[in-house]
Structure formats: C-alpha cells, structure tokens
Amino acid sequence: MEERKSPVLSRRAFLQAMAATGVVVACGTTPSSQPSGSAKPATLSGTITVSYPDELGAKPKYVDKAATDLKAKYSGLDVKTDLQKISSGDYYTKLLLALSGGGDVPDVIHVGGDRIGELADAGYIEPLDKYVSQWEDWKNYPQAVKDGVSYQGKVWAIPYGLDMRWLYIRRDAMDKAGLGTDWTPKNVDDILNGAKAVKDKVTTVIPYALYAGTAGDTGTANHSFVPLVWAYGGEIIDKSSGKWIGDSPAIRKALDYYSRTYTGGLSPKEILTTTKPWTAMREKEGKGELALLFEGGWVYGGWQSAPFDKAATQKNVNYVLHPTSTGGPAFTIGGPGTVWYVTAKSKNKDAAWAFIAQWNNKDTVAKLNIEDPHPVARSDAADVAEFKAQQYLVDSTKALEKAKFIPTDSNYGKVIGAIQKATGRVAAGEMSADDAAKRYADDLKQAIGADKVITQ
Amino acid sequence: MGLTPAALLLSLFFVGPSLWALYTSLTNKALVGIDAARPRFVGLDNYQRLLSDPDFATVVLNSIVFVVGSAIVGQFILGLLLALLLDHAERRRYRLATIPYAAVLLAWVNPTVIAGFLWVAMYDFYYGSLNTGLTALGVGPVDWLGRFPMLAVIIANIWRGTAFTMLIFLGALKTIPSDIYEAARVDGANAWRRFWDHTLPSLRPIAALALLSITMSTFGTFILIQTLTNGGPGSATETIALYAFHEAFRSYAIGYGSTIAVVMLALNVAFAVLYLRWSRARA
Numbered sequence: 001m002e003e004r005k006s007p008v009l010s011r012r013a014f015l016q017a018m019a020a021t022g023v024v025v026a027c028g029t030t031p032s033s034q035p036s037g038s039a040k041p042a043t044l045s046g047t048i049t050v051s052y053p054d055e056l057g058a059k060p061k062y063v064d065k066a067a068t069d070l071k072a073k074y075s076g077l078d079v080k081t082d083l084q085k086i087s088s089g090d091y092y093t094k095l096l097l098a099l100s101g102g103g104d105v106p107d108v109i110h111v112g113g114d115r116i117g118e119l120a121d122a123g124y125i126e127p128l129d130k131y132v133s134q135w136e137d138w139k140n141y142p143q144a145v146k147d148g149v150s151y152q153g154k155v156w157a158i159p160y161g162l163d164m165r166w167l168y169i170r171r172d173a174m175d176k177a178g179l180g181t182d183w184t185p186k187n188v189d190d191i192l193n194g195a196k197a198v199k200d201k202v203t204t205v206i207p208y209a210l211y212a213g214t215a216g217d218t219g220t221a222n223h224s225f226v227p228l229v230w231a232y233g234g235e236i237i238d239k240s241s242g243k244w245i246g247d248s249p250a251i252r253k254a255l256d257y258y259s260r261t262y263t264g265g266l267s268p269k270e271i272l273t274t275t276k277p278w279t280a281m282r283e284k285e286g287k288g289e290l291a292l293l294f295e296g297g298w299v300y301g302g303w304q305s306a307p308f309d310k311a312a313t314q315k316n317v318n319y320v321l322h323p324t325s326t327g328g329p330a331f332t333i334g335g336p337g338t339v340w341y342v343t344a345k346s347k348n349k350d351a352a353w354a355f356i357a358q359w360n361n362k363d364t365v366a367k368l369n370i371e372d373p374h375p376v377a378r379s380d381a382a383d384v385a386e387f388k389a390q391q392y393l394v395d396s397t398k399a400l401e402k403a404k405f406i407p408t409d410s411n412y413g414k415v416i417g418a419i420q421k422a423t424g425r426v427a428a429g430e431m432s433a434d435d436a437a438k439r440y441a442d443d444l445k446q447a448i449g450a451d452k453v454i455t456q
Numbered sequence: 457m458g459l460t461p462a463a464l465l466l467s468l469f470f471v472g473p474s475l476w477a478l479y480t481s482l483t484n485k486a487l488v489g490i491d492a493a494r495p496r497f498v499g500l501d502n503y504q505r506l507l508s509d510p511d512f513a514t515v516v517l518n519s520i521v522f523v524v525g526s527a528i529v530g531q532f533i534l535g536l537l538l539a540l541l542l543d544h545a546e547r548r549r550y551r552l553a554t555i556p557y558a559a560v561l562l563a564w565v566n567p568t569v570i571a572g573f574l575w576v577a578m579y580d581f582y583y584g585s586l587n588t589g590l591t592a593l594g595v596g597p598v599d600w601l602g603r604f605p606m607l608a609v610i611i612a613n614i615w616r617g618t619a620f621t622m623l624i625f626l627g628a629l630k631t632i633p634s635d636i637y638e639a640a641r642v643d644g645a646n647a648w649r650r651f652w653d654h655t656l657p658s659l660r661p662i663a664a665l666a667l668l669s670i671t672m673s674t675f676g677t678f679i680l681i682q683t684l685t686n687g688g689p690g691s692a693t694e695t696i697a698l699y700a701f702h703e704a705f706r707s708y709a710i711g712y713g714s715t716i717a718v719v720m721l722a723l724n725v726a727f728a729v730l731y732l733r734w735s736r737a738r739a
Contacts, residue, residue: 274580446505
C-alpha cells in the first residue's frame, strides 16, 4: 500500500506512465481541458468498463442503452458492461478487494452513496468537480441532492434515484387483528402493540420483521437500528464533533426495543440465520404473510407485478413514515441511493465520465425510477408525465421533505459491523439491551479508534 | 536437490501468504477509509486487542465444539465405522456395498458451497424440505438453524466430510492381509477380539494422520457455516475462521482479521505437533 503513495517513481513506473500518456496524446484527448459531458464532445477513444450489480433486472437495459449510445457518439470508444447478478453487499466486498489490489479496476462503478466517505478517504474514487462544473444538466439537481454526494467540499458521484423508506402496514392483517384497515402506530412503541395484536389474533401472519445481526447486512443499520435511535430522540453520530456515539439513552432504548421485539416473538428469529432475509420478508409483506415492515421505498415496486397483484397491493399495503417515541413528527431516512463513481485508477476518466453523463439523462432517470420506484435525483425528471401519474412516487418524493440523512462519514462501514453485532446479540437473547449498549461502545472504539467515540 | 520444487511451491503458496498475514497483523490496514490508503504499523496492538476481545473467547469455544463434534466424534468415528462395514462387505463380496459407498462419496465430491446450499434447502424455516415434510405431517415447522444452530452445522459438516476419513481407513484396511484374520479365527478369536487385537493396531498410524487432517480442515471450515448460518444467530456458530473473515471483509479491518488468522495458524501448528508426536509415540 505504501509503495503506491511513494513520491519516488521507479524507472519502470516512469516508463509506464510515459507510455500511458503517449497513448492518451495519440488518441487526441487532453484529460483536463476538454470535459466530455458538455454539449461539444471531445473525441474519446479506448475502452472503458462499467461494473454494476443488479438482482432486480431493471437496470441492465438502461446501462446497455447508454453504452450503445455512447459508442455511437464516439466511433473509437468501446464500452464494456460488467453486470454482476449478486447482492449489493457481496458486490461491494468484491469490488473493494479489486480496488485495494494492484490489478486492473473497472472505470465506472455503482455503489451506495453512503459509501462516499470511506471510498474517497481510501483514494479509490475520483472527484467529479471538473466534470460537473461544465455539465449543463447539473443545474437540474437540487442543492440537497448535490450535498448528499459531496464529501470534504468535493462532488464524488452522480445519483439518479434517491433512497427513502416506509413503514409498510398490511391493512388486511391489521383488520383481522381487530385494529381496522386504517390502523397506524401512534408512536414507535405502538408498532409493537400492533405486532402483538397480529401475533395474538392472526396466527398465519408474521407480525413484524426487524432486521438484526450480520445476516441483515446494511438493512440491520439503515432499516432498523438507525431509525430506532432517531425515533428515541438520539443520534448515531455527534454532528458537531464528527464523533460516533457509543452509548446513550436512545441507543439503549433502541436495543431494548429489539429485546422486546424478539423476546415477545414478534419478529422471527430466522432473520438472524437466513441468507438475505430481506428477500423472504419483502415477499411475505407483498403476499400478506407479514404485517409490519420498515423497508426501502423501492420495495413497493416489486409488489406491482407477478407473482404479486398491483391492485391488491394498492388495496392492502399502507405506507407511513417512521413514528417517534413521543408521537412527534414522523420521518423517513433519505439517502443518495446507489450512485455512479469514476475510479481513481481508471486510465480513461473522461470516457468514464461521459458514460455517467450519458446514463443520467432525464428520460432514463424518469423511466428507471418508475420501474424501480425511487424519488428522482434530478428534478426535471419528476416533470415527466408518466412519473407524475404515479401516486406512490409522488408520495415518496414528498416524504423526502421529512427525511433525515445518514451522515457521509468514512467510518460508517465499520460502524455498521458494530451495529450488526449489538443487534444480533440482543435479538439472539445473548445479552440485555444495557450490556449490549456497553459492548457496542467498546466495539466501536476497537473498530474506529477510542478517540472517535463518545458516550452520552 | 530433489526437494527444491516442493520447497518452492510451499514458499509460494504457504510461507509467502503466511508472512504477509503476519506483517499485515502488525498494521491497521483496512479495506476502506484512510487506513486503506495509508496503513500504519501498530506493533502488537492488534494482538492486545484480540486478547481483550470478549468475542474471541466465544469463537474459540465455538470452534472447539464444532471441531470435536463434527471432526473427532462425527467424521472420525463415523468414517471408521463406515470403512469397517464396507471392508467387511467387500471381503464377503456383498454387491450392494457400492451403493452406500457411492452415497458417502457423493457428499464429498460436491463443492462445499453446493453442500451448504443443499443443507440450506433442508433446514430453511420457510422453504426447507424438513419443514415442508413436517407441515405435511401436521407438525408445526421447526426453526432448525435458530434453535439448534451448532448441531445443525455439525450434522451438515459430518455429512460433508465423512467420506474422507472413510477413504483413508478403507485404504488402510485393505493393507491388512486376510490370512491374519484366518489365523485368528483358527485360534478361536471372536469378531471383537480380532478387531481389537489385529485391526485397530494396524490402523493406529493412519488414524493419527486422519485426525490431523480432519481437525485442521474442520478448524478452517468456513464456507459451510457461512452458507448455513453466517455465524448466527448472534454469535452461536461464529468460529475462528468465520470471525477472521467477518472482521476482514465485513468490518473491513484487514489488519485485525489477519491477526485472527495468524493466531489460527499458530493453533493449527500446535495441533499438528501434538498429533505427530502422538502418532510417533504409538507407532
């Protein structure tokens, strides 16, 4: 690792650098002076590789279209797409190993925007300021969205569909539980009352799914622990000092909520051992076999087509914001969604950027976000008639006004690991909430350094 | 001179990576963040952390239970029994003996990840065949992996690995000449005496070898557990190998993960020395 940072160039590295420069000059591209996303395209050539994960199946056609369109624009440019049909978590680990190794890396990568800090600090990604400053379309992105992909004053990625989450409630299940079809929780603890009613009266329906442990992957943090800490009036990071909070009354209350959920048998323990538990839980919520689930807004899109029924989904699936402990203003969790990055090691960054600019056109952004429902990142795409016609998308976009954002901090990945341990311990019944909170503080100190952790 | 190729291969595939792990364990190298770009030398910090890590005691204990349960009790004893039965059947020329032989081998020739998924398909709470069967019989589904996580992974691993010990013992049994048994029989020794006096002593050196290799491979077992429970629920099936992986590739702490790997290597070397001494003493 140290060698790469070494200011002294070896003879071989120098020759390689010269050779690479020679190629670029021969192709007629001057990397910094001719931004490619602008109206007048520079000549681009060579080959770029676009690597992205996709399990749903919505993205590939848009990626392939952008690749084809870009190749049509620049005859000397070849765009290779590398679709990885694995979960985004597995993709991320695979990608990190490639980025940290010495070999070739893809030019364009597709990872969650909450990873910006840790990727930028590691030197894996390239700042895009010089490109966006000349990109006409950038003006269509609201400032809050731009802030969401900025870190230490630089723009690092281009988002297209923003993340938000809903608490999904099955109207049919709540009705059978005697609470009526319009039941919504008054405060965070009331979620468990609703779940209890389902458990007591509707034996065929799983009351609630609360992700915990490592099996829940990032969902354990983003869809469960973090919103609970917020619901109890706490924070996971102290915004003024940038230090992570290891132990606080809100963290203890959040873990106690886990304890009550799991000891009460309200959420199935299989979540702790099932591979990708969200797959089963999303399916069950869509089929009416699960009553309560806090999940991504995009999940709703999966319930629109077979084996689910669109009309039945609209009739039976209610969606509300996450309640707080006091019954105060409910909230959702916002995020930049999965975003496009140019890798720092890319040998053809101009072409990599050109792909990203090509892909993020108004039309693609609108269409993909209808198919895989997310609020759009560029506001002009929200004006597309088909987008406006979808009530669900209008609601999701409006919910973003109530969004709280997970801060872009480079330690978040490691913090998620500690969150998985803490929630897993409580859910499995290995520890009380208070003990697990103490251990969470210790784990955080071990993982990111004692000087970066405080207790409240 | 004749050993040169072996020495080269060993250093390429074993000594090199081990030294790298040893070096990395002395740094705070990470996969993400600033420690990925500029890892620092931290001396023995990671080892100190490991000693004070309350999870480490848990994962060591889990590993011991897993190794004793699935390797020593399960694979070793079951492998030996199967080998004895098959050898007996072959000496008597029972034709159907090839069927169990093939069945046991089939479990072994599968790639581990396939074996893992086969067991997921059995144990899975919602879609697993065990619960589908139970539900059909009118008995409620059982949360196999949640209620008996360690037993579940041990059974899967026994199923997966018994063929290896069986093959080794079968090979050893074939080297025992039939006339020894003939002579014993003429002397009036019953089956048990023949086994105790003749079969077992001939198997002793090979038993040490079999124990050594299955202990080590079981100690390092990781894909099977990862596929089945991913170490959960909580840390009920988190073994040392899995813990090293989770620290390195889920918490992105390569330095700390390497530290765990180095300790695991040291434990393996200790096992090896122990077994080899034991087999020499008995041989």
